[in-house]
Amino acid sequence: MSIAFTFPGQGSQSVGMGKALAEAFPEARRVFDEVDDALGEKLSQVMWEGPEDRLTLTANAQPGLMAVSMAALQALEAQGVSLKDKVAYVAGHSLGEYSALCAAGTFSLADTARLLRIRGNAMQEAVPAGEGAMAAILGLEQQAVEDACREAGGPCQVANDNGGGQLVISGAKAAVEEAARLCTDKGAKRALMLQVSAPFHSALMGPAADAMRDALAKVGKRAPIVPVVCNVSVNPVTDPDEIVKRLVEQVTGRVRWRETVEWFAANGVTTLYEIGSGKVLSGLAKRIAKDVSTANVSTPADVEAAAAALG
Known part of the structure; x- marks a missing residue:
């Protein structure tokens, strides 16, 4: 039996996230305080009280979601669950x-918060508002989606392979709209334009990749205490230099989540714990690898249940 911890991405945020953890566990509260100090503002207040449109801003959602994940992890560790001992x-x-x-100790909490604030701002500013777009394509083979992107006549690519027949395309607005139309023609069940502020994980994010290369060069980094399976390469990495390279590539590259879950299943992982806000990754995992069980850790009750299971 082998355990992997997974951590959610943008879209899993909600007003109030993490508040119950902060109230139940002093270790979780310290995480939110440290993130607030690192950013020089009360991000926790935005997370717990809103307004939702402010929380949804990329520059807030990214460090906010990380903070909830780290708060849940610290609460777990306070209950005796050691990442190093329990997680592969x-x-x-x-x-x-x-x-x-x-979580694996490569970056400090404060540095991670600042990196994600830089990342959120850089991704937001890489493309003028209204010039980029993303669309979810449901129920169409990957090759057909890639063909549609190529036929669309502009910058457009598969940004996320989320599994369960869900692919996300990203790029210039006109090209994404045309690719979405072509996907419908090719038999997609749905082609849904997404309400996002920028064309994430596309070549248009080049300026943001440059910003992250510069930012990552300036922070301290250590080898992770457990291997990290990277989005763009789907292989376990422990070398800090390779980790930085993959993080830079990730800004313009594909999030290969379906392959990541398949890799876990093929390499002995029997349970995936989603640490942080929401249940998006657990839902995807159930559609990708039916033999792998899932659990969430986002509330005090979840922490107690996971600690009992992993103790």
């Missing part, structure tokens, strides 16, 4: 990869 691998969806690396 960690991985995170997009920004969640930073949470995974923080």
